[in-house]
Amino acid sequence: MSVPETPLQAERARTIFEKSRPGRRAAALPPAEVPERPLEELIPARLLRREAPRLPEVSEPEIVRHYNRLSRRNFDLDTGFYPLGSCTMKHNPRLNERVAALPGHARLHPAQHPRRAQGALELMWLLQESLAEICGLPHVSLQPSAGSHGELAGLLLTRAYHADRGEARTKVLAPDTSHGTNPASVTMAGYEAVKVATDARGGVDMDDLRAKVEAEPEAIACLMLTNPNTLGVFDENIAEIAALIHEAGGTLYYDGANLNAIMGHSRPGDMGFDIVHVNLHKSFSQPHGGGGPGAGPIAVSDRIEPFLPRPQVVRREGGNGEGPRFDLDFDRPKSIGRMRGFQGNFGVFVRSYAYILSLGADGLAEASETAVLNANYLKARLAHGRAGRYLPVAFDRHCMHEFVLSGKAMKRELGIATLDLAKRLLDFGFHPPTVYFPLLVEEALMIEPTETEAKETLDAFADAVERILAEAEEDAEVARNAPYTTPVRRLDEARASRRPVVRQPAA
Amino acid sequence: MSRYTAATDADRAEMLDAIGVSSTEELFEQIPEPLRLRRPLDLPPGMGEAEVYERLRELAERNVDAEREVCFIGAGMYDHYVPAIVDAIASRSEFLTPYTPYQPEISQGGLQVMFEFQTAMSELTALPVAGAGLYEGPSSVAAAGYLAIGATGRRRFVASRGLHPHSRETLATYAAGYGAEVVEVGLEGGLTDPDALAAAVDERTAAVFLQSPNFLGAVEDVEALGAAAKERGALLVVACDPMTLGVLRPPGECGADVALGEGQPLGNRLDFGGPSFGFFCATEEHIRRMPGRIAGETEDVDGRRGFVLALQTREQHIRREKATSNICTAQALNALAAVVHLAWLGRQGFRELGELLVRRTAYARERLTALDGVEPLHEAPVAREFALRLAAPVDAVLERCAERGIAAGYPLGRDYPEHEDGLLVAITERRTREQIDALAEALGAAVAAERAEALGGAAR
Numbered sequence: 001m002s003v004p005e006t007p008l009q010a011e012r013a014r015t016i017f018e019k020s021r022p023g024r025r026a027a028a029l030p031p032a033e034v035p036e037r038p039l040e041e042l043i044p045a046r047l048l049r050r051e052a053p054r055l056p057e058v059s060e061p062e063i064v065r066h067y068n069r070l071s072r073r074n075f076d077l078d079t080g081f082y083p084l085g086s087c088t089m090k091h092n093p094r095l096n097e098r099v100a101a102l103p104g105h106a107r108l109h110p111a112q113h114p115r116r117a118q119g120a121l122e123l124m125w126l127l128q129e130s131l132a133e134i135c136g137l138p139h140v141s142l143q144p145s146a147g148s149h150g151e152l153a154g155l156l157l158t159r160a161y162h163a164d165r166g167e168a169r170t171k172v173l174a175p176d177t178s179h180g181t182n183p184a185s186v187t188m189a190g191y192e193a194v195k196v197a198t199d200a201r202g203g204v205d206m207d208d209l210r211a212k213v214e215a216e217p218e219a220i221a222c223l224m225l226t227n228p229n230t231l232g233v234f235d236e237n238i239a240e241i242a243a244l245i246h247e248a249g250g251t252l253y254y255d256g257a258n259l260n261a262i263m264g265h266s267r268p269g270d271m272g273f274d275i276v277h278v279n280l281h282k283s284f285s286q287p288h289g290g291g292g293p294g295a296g297p298i299a300v301s302d303r304i305e306p307f308l309p310r311p312q313v314v315r316r317e318g319g320n321g322e323g324p325r326f327d328l329d330f331d332r333p334k335s336i337g338r339m340r341g342f343q344g345n346f347g348v349f350v351r352s353y354a355y356i357l358s359l360g361a362d363g364l365a366e367a368s369e370t371a372v373l374n375a376n377y378l379k380a381r382l383a384h385g386r387a388g389r390y391l392p393v394a395f396d397r398h399c400m401h402e403f404v405l406s407g408k409a410m411k412r413e414l415g416i417a418t419l420d421l422a423k424r425l426l427d428f429g430f431h432p433p434t435v436y437f438p439l440l441v442e443e444a445l446m447i448e449p450t451e452t453e454a455k456e457t458l459d460a461f462a463d464a465v466e467r468i469l470a471e472a473e474e475d476a477e478v479a480r481n482a483p484y485t486t487p488v489r490r491l492d493e494a495r496a497s498r499r500p501v502v503r504q505p506a507a
Numbered sequence: 508m509s510r511y512t513a514a515t516d517a518d519r520a521e522m523l524d525a526i527g528v529s530s531t532e533e534l535f536e537q538i539p540e541p542l543r544l545r546r547p548l549d550l551p552p553g554m555g556e557a558e559v560y561e562r563l564r565e566l567a568e569r570n571v572d573a574e575r576e577v578c579f580i581g582a583g584m585y586d587h588y589v590p591a592i593v594d595a596i597a598s599r600s601e602f603l604t605p606y607t608p609y610q611p612e613i614s615q616g617g618l619q620v621m622f623e624f625q626t627a628m629s630e631l632t633a634l635p636v637a638g639a640g641l642y643e644g645p646s647s648v649a650a651a652g653y654l655a656i657g658a659t660g661r662r663r664f665v666a667s668r669g670l671h672p673h674s675r676e677t678l679a680t681y682a683a684g685y686g687a688e689v690v691e692v693g694l695e696g697g698l699t700d701p702d703a704l705a706a707a708v709d710e711r712t713a714a715v716f717l718q719s720p721n722f723l724g725a726v727e728d729v730e731a732l733g734a735a736a737k738e739r740g741a742l743l744v745v746a747c748d749p750m751t752l753g754v755l756r757p758p759g760e761c762g763a764d765v766a767l768g769e770g771q772p773l774g775n776r777l778d779f780g781g782p783s784f785g786f787f788c789a790t791e792e793h794i795r796r797m798p799g800r801i802a803g804e805t806e807d808v809d810g811r812r813g814f815v816l817a818l819q820t821r822e823q824h825i826r827r828e829k830a831t832s833n834i835c836t837a838q839a840l841n842a843l844a845a846v847v848h849l850a851w852l853g854r855q856g857f858r859e860l861g862e863l864l865v866r867r868t869a870y871a872r873e874r875l876t877a878l879d880g881v882e883p884l885h886e887a888p889v890a891r892e893f894a895l896r897l898a899a900p901v902d903a904v905l906e907r908c909a910e911r912g913i914a915a916g917y918p919l920g921r922d923y924p925e926h927e928d929g930l931l932v933a934i935t936e937r938r939t940r941e942q943i944d945a946l947a948e949a950l951g952a953a954v955a956a957e958r959a960e961a962l963g964g965a966a967r
Contacts, residue, residue: 155684264544
């Protein structure tokens with residue numbers, strides 16, 4: 001299918017470095033106001049840079065135009081539906097941006113004395129308390145900066161916990177449906193990753209789990225689990241799983257990527273988990289920023305608490321009729337230490353706390369309820385017509401906040417792969433679902449609509465899938481060569497890895 | 508209807524009907540009853556937008572930020588001026604609200620920004636390979652440790668005490684996991700002791716970690732110190748302050764295998780410590796061991812230039828337990844702020860800003876060390892931050908300065924017990940000569956008052 005080049009396609013990519021012209025500039029700096037001594041008088045010449053780094057030389061209007069034009073080459077959540085499974089692309093309230101930008105937050109130095117940062121420390125403490133209640137675990141550290149950072153922290157906590165008991169355990173179990181960060185974090189924490197199979201209903205295969213635990217219970221350090229899992233189903237055996245792991249002496253880790261399904265309905269702590277990470281950029285509406293920033297606070301049980309990262313935000317009761325004071329507690333002798341600098345991604349905490357205040361107890365529960373309703377509705381819509389025939393759901397049962405379809409029949413019968421469907425969806429103005437994950441589902445499409453999408457949007461998405469499949473019945477080449485309307489068409493990813501060009505060559 | 512949702516009662520009825528259930532309760536039945544929370548969460552009820560704003564404003568009011576006092580605190584994060592275009596560009600929804608660019612055809616804007624960011628960081632550090640950004644500074648140091656173990660097969664780190672205390676502590680936290688020993692080398696006259704460093708590095712050493720300017724503000728002779736690493740086949744990892752790289756010799760010219768650091772000074776707010784980003788640059792030979800995302804240039808089927816996430820086979824979503832790192836966050840929005848700030852400064856402005864910092868810092872150092880009861884903690888060359896010794900209790904002096912609206916600096920005692928009397932003072936282009944003079948007056952008066960009080964106490 002040949003189509004004329006769109007204006008955005010005709011506009012070939014040029015970097016800000018390629019727009020540089022010697023002598024142009026944007027910044028006007030303040031005058032020195034102090035003696036302009038030669039630098040060599042202040043710092044030995046051999047420690048000085050001879051030639052300035054080749055940063056672009058551009059005017060301010062050119063910078064603004066350059067990045068505005070670049071922004072038009074991005075699809076974003078504010079523009080359209082973004083049903084990426086396990087990513088929880090819910091609306092990002094702009095109120096949260098406004099309160100995060102208040103100077104009292106944005107221009108507060110992280111090393112400010114706690115006496116002069118009481119508002120910030122109280123906010124962190126309130127967020128800790130809120131997350132503890134939502135997770136059903138009493139202690140929270142806000143320090144980890146992402147879900148995977150929370151995972152690593154959780155595994156280091158597990159190691160410290162066992163070491164404190166004089167035990168050196170070596171293995172961490174995780175289902176084959178787990179997020180890739182789970183096994184990657186396991187290796188970084190010095191453990192061996194052991195895969196657990198999935199049963200016919202999409203949950204943990206209990207026989208496999210039992211066999212792996214009973215083979216060497218004293219080696220099991222931890223089991224990492226997402227519940228609901230990446231197939232979008234709740235593992236009903238969780239109480240039994242928890243008992244099995246705890247009996248063996250291991251800890252139970254909850255990957256909170258899918259927490260948006262259960263807020264106010266069920267709590268990881270009540271399921272028996274010892275450590276939970278919460279993705280503030282998923283369930284708690286921090287914008288994803290095109291790949292960060294986020295934050296991955298952890299909530300833990302009493303037995304894990306002594307090992308939490310340092311410093312910890314604490315509330316101290318005031319004496320003599322004074323109000324409580326908030327402080328940073330460094331005096332934690334069993335702590336695993338720092339996971340990063342200063343106190344964590346405070347700006348993210350402000351946004352997520354504002355979100356929790358906005359929704360409140362009822363609103364959070366209703367958000368999860370609506371997320372589950374939306375997912376099941378879209379699943380039902382896609383169970384009919386061509387989608388039902390070519391894209392059957394991988395595990396046919398009610399889902400929680402997301403579900404997984406298999407494109408196996410579509411590939412076999414229509415000759416288009418899940419990737420082709422995803423690329424064709426781009427032409428219809430939708431961000432595709434997560435594709436080829438979880439790995440155990442062939443040609444997987446993992447769909448998470450979130451609670452903030454209206455029914456009409458879900459209908460429009462289902463209609464688009466139907467149209468693409470109908471189109472493929474006529475001519476598979478249309479999808480195979482898609483997309484047509486995006487700023488660039490299919491890109492050669494293999495080449496970018498074979499001969500990587502990761503920076504603009506110097507002029 | 509809850510905030511930010513759309514489903515009306517009519518919608519719900521239709522949707523439930525399509526699903527074939529009578530209520531959402533049925534959908535939640537897959538959660539075993541004993542695990543259902545049969546009470547509301549113990550959180551306040553939801554609030555309207557104006558109420559939330561007021562509540563957050565009240566909390567913010569109880570912080571003393573750099574708008575309300577003159578901030579000479581640095582210690583890794585600095586009160587630089589962030590140009591208005593950074594806010595304007597970074598708040599565009601097209602940059603603010605997308606996910607990681609998994610679909611490159613509709614993510615060219617973000618991917619090109621990553622590519623430009625990598626180019627800028629590669630220029631600053633003079634190393635050919637740059638990643639798209641890590642969480643922040645200290646965890647980037649720990650990530651370099653993981654890279655060094657993979658590259659050398661060794662499990663011992665030698666770290667200068669000039670490395671940021673948060674970096675040393677984070678490195679130790681991670682090392683307890685992936686299994687490595689951390690040996691510290693002390694400072695002499697503010698600088699890493701070269702003899703002690705050479706003695707500490709052996710053939711089991713995976714990496715030597717230096718920072719320049721180091722935590723006490725001193726500019727290290729990285730090339731000379733790094734020779735010890737080179738001789739023993741260890742990697743040289745150099746943490747640096749990006750704002751000084753317009754004037755200081757870049758790590759890539761000093762033999763660094765990895766250069767990294769905290770990116771906050773470039774376009775990012777103080778935000779009480781985050782979010783910001785970490786930058787991570789390396790020599791070519793380590794490109795396949797880099798942590799985190801990397802954007803690369805390629806072409807589309809019609810031959811148009813485009814950008815994708817490159818070298819994904821290093822990453823967790825493909826390699827799982829064999830990944831080079833578990834990191835999948837690129838701090839893309841923070842990196843965007845950095846590249847816009849750098850473009851705004853431009854080649855000339857970036858260098859001029861570096862020079863401005865060095866000159867104002869020299870002025871401030873001379874001015875403050877001329878005060879009674881204030882001495883330099885070291886005489887080593889400095890770029891934008893310097894350390895003092897006070898002849899009075901540092902915390903009490905800081906309190907007195909705070910009363911005059913000045914945050915005089917960072918007390919060194921907690922991180923360096925050997926410098927209980929130490930104060931670290933940072934300069935940015937926002938700290939005018941007038942403010943530096945006011946600091947001198949406040950600090951001099953505070954030290955004098957504390958000494959007088961101590962003498963008075965002794966007399967009593």
